[in-house]
Amino acid sequence: MGAVIQVQDLKKTYGSVHAVDGVSFEVNQGELFGILGPNGAGKTTTLEIIEGLREADGGTVELLGERPWPRNSRLLPRIGVQLQASAFFERLTAREQIHTFASLYGVPARRGDEMLEQVALTDKVDTRTEKLSGGQMQRLSIACTLVHDPEIVFLDEPTAALDPQARRNLWDLLGTLNDSGRTVILTTHYMDEAEVLCDRVAIMDHGKILDLDTPTALTRGLDAATHISVTADSLDLEVASALAGVEDAAYDGDSLVLSTRRPAPVLAALAERDALDGLQVRGATLEDVFLTLTGREYRA
Amino acid sequence: MTSMATLSLAMWRGFIRDKMALFFIILFPLMFLFLFGGIFSDQGQSRSTLVEVGEVPLLSELPGGAKEAFEDAFDVQKSADLDAAIDEVRSGDVDAAVEQHGDDLVLHFSRADQVKAATVLGTVSSFVDGANVAASGQPPTYTLTPDQVEDDSLESIQYLAPGLLGWAIAMSATFGAALTLVQWRTTKLLRRLRLAPVSTGAIVAARVFVSLAIAAVQMxxxxxxxxxxxxxxxxxxxxxSVPLVAAGTLSFMAIGLLAGSVSKTAEGASGIANLIVLPMAFLSGSFIPLDVAPGWLQTVSTVFPLRYLNEGMLDVMVRGEGPAAAAVPIAVLLAFTLVIGAIATWMFRWEAD
Structure with missing residues (x-):
C-alpha cells in the first residue's frame, strides 16, 4: 500500500497569480483522494501537472515512480484521465465511442461492452453521444476512462453541471472505482461530495493546501458546535437557552436551533421534557472546517 | 498504425453522419455545376433569328450543304408585312429581316447589339457570296477549311467541371482540417488523445487519410x-488528375490547419477558411475562366494553390495534354503544403488557453 502519487512543493505561476503555491501530498494505492476547494483554488492546475499536461515551475511529481512531464508514454497506458463530458468523437454512438477508445489503448472491444454494462448504459449503446443526458454522458466518459483498466484514475469535477439527482446516481458509481485496489484522485467543489466519497480530503484555497485528513478527522478536530433542532413550539426560547450545555439558542424559521459542544446531556434534557418533535442533529461539516480555516464563508 | 486506422474510422463515421457537411461538400458544388452548366450550355451555338419578308428565292433555294449550314445559323420566320418585320428588328425581338427584289437582297438589321449585327451581316453576305460564285459557273479558286484545335466537343462544361471540382476539393479539405482541429480542441478531445498512448503523427495521418478519401468520393x-x-x-x-487532386488536398489541409491553429472557436475557423477559399476560388478560375481575366489578376492568382490544381486538371482532363503537364502543378502544390504546413505546425496549440 505504498504511495503511488508523490507531490513535493509544487509551484505554478501565471503572470503574477500563484495558481499552485507550494503544494505537497502523497496518495496511497487504493485510496480515493479528493482535492476540495472553491473555483480558482488551483485544484485543476494541480491535477493537470500531475497528469503531465502542464509543466510545473517548481517542485517534483512522481506518478507510479515516474516523472509525468514531458509526455511520458510509459505512463499513459497506466493512468486514466476523465476530462469533461463532451470530450467525445462527434456523431458516434456510445458503443462506437468506447470501442474507439478501447482500440486506441489496444484493449478488446468486448472490454468496452463490459464497461458500458458496469456504468448502466446497456440500453443506450446505439444512441449518439450528443443525445445522451448530462449524467449518461458523464458515465460514458468515466467508462471510456476505465476501459484500459488504469492503475490511477483522475477525475476533474466529475459531477459539475449535473442536477442533484444525477449527482447522487453518479456517487454510487464513483464510490466503487477504488474497490479493486485502483487509486482515484478527484477534484470537487462540493463539500458533501468530498465528505461522502473520499478517504482523505485536501482542502485547497489560493494555491495552497490548508488541511489534509479524512473527512471525519477534519470535522472532529474542529471543536465546532453540534446543531440540534426541534420544532419551534416544542420549547420556550428561555427554557432552551437555560439548559445545561447549550451555548446558544435561536429560532430558524419554524425550528428552534440549539448549539452545543456536549450534545448528550442536551438531548437527554429535551427527551425529559418530551420536546423531540422534528428532531435533527447536525454535526460539524467540511463547510465549518473551511470557514474555520479561511475565516470566510465557502464560495463554490 | 492501429491508432491511425481507429481514428480514421471514427472521423469517417463522423463525416458521413454530418448532413450539413455532406451538403456543402457534395451537393453544393453539384448545384453550381447544374447552374453554370445550364447557363453556358447554349453559348457555343447561339443562333440568330431572321425574318424572310415575302419570297426570298436566293435563301430558300440554296444548294444542299449550304442550306443545312444556313438552317444551323438561323431561326427563320416568314412574314408578308415588311413594316411589322422592321419593327420587330428595332425592338430586338428578331435579329434581322431580309427581302429580295430581283437580284437585290435587302437586309434590315439593328446596331443595338453590335455582336449580333456583325454576325448576321457576315453570315448573310457569306451566303450571298457563295451564291455568286455558284452563279458564275466557275469552281472557286480559294477554299477555306476550318479546324478547331480542341476536341470537337469542347463546350463550356469542359472548362467548368475541372474548375468547380477544384473549388469543391479546396472547400472540403480546408474546412475538414480547420474544424476538426478547433472542435477537438474545444471539446478537449485533443487533450484526451494526448493523454492516451496515441502519437501526434497518427492523429495527423488519420485526418489526411480521411480527407483524401473524401476528395476521392467528391471526384x-x-x-x-x-x-x-x-x-x-x-x-x-x-x-x-488523381495525384493532382491528392496534392491539392494536402495543400488545402495545410491552409485549414493554419486557420484552425489561429482561431479559438469553430465560427472563427470557418470564417477564416471562407475568407481564404471563396476569393481563391474566384481568382483561380473555378467559376470564371482565367483566360479572360486581366493580366494583374492572373498574376495575383499565382499565389493560390487552387490556381495550379485547376490549370493542371484542365491540361490533363480536357485539353488533351500529356501526363507530364501535371508534374509542375503537383510540385508547386507539394511545395505549398510544406511551407504552409510548417507555419501551421509552428502556430499549432494543443490547448485553447
Missing amino acids: VIFVGIAMAVFDLKLTDAWWM
Missing part, C-alpha cells in the same frame, strides 16, 4: 455526373 461523384448529364469528355491523361 468520382462530380466527374461521373458531369459525364453522364453534361456530356463531359475526358482526354487521355485524365488519370493524372
